[in-house]
Amino acid sequence: MRERFYRFMAGRYGTDQLNRFLSIAAMAAVVLNLFLRSPLLWIVSVALLIAVYFRTFSRNLQRRRAENEKYLGTKKRVTDWFGTLRDRWKMRKDYVFFRCPSCHAMLRVPRGKGRLRVTCRKCGAAFERRS
Ligand SMILES: [Zn+2]
Structure with a gap:
């Protein structure tokens, strides 16, 4: 069988x-x-x-x-x-997550640091962002 x-x-x-x-x-x-x-x-x-x-x-x-x-x-x-x-x-208490406005890569910045100048690691686009 x-x-x-x-x-x-x-x-x-x-x-x-x-x-x-x-x-x-x-x-x-x-x-x-x-x-x-x-x-x-x-x-x-x-x-x-x-x-x-x-x-x-x-x-x-x-x-x-x-x-x-x-x-x-x-x-x-x-x-x-x-x-x-x-x-x-x-990590939600320590970081703010958002997408890069030019390449849509996921980025994070430390929370509560005021306005930050962010440079995307993927495409190099620079912009300002509240943290
Ligand atoms: Zn980007």
Whole structure:
């Protein structure tokens, strides 16, 4: 039985981080739907499960890897964004955060120092800013 399964899975993609995420999303949708009882959410959870099985048994390894890479890139951007937000929250008493008016880079100055002349580290634009 075990050997038959291995033979069946030979050349197939298997699982990855994207599949793990889709499985958790499907489970969350199922649990949420115990309370909401929405036909749309039911369709979503079934579609997610179908996607997980399709990707697991897929023989198009290149395509599945590309999807996973894309997912990992997006996940990193999201976690980085939340990380930055958390850092800013921790430093909120000591610094004022704002965007550079010319290149939109995130900048910070010490809080409570009055009017400051700020030079953007990224683009070199200079401007005044209340802290
Ligand atoms: Zn700038």
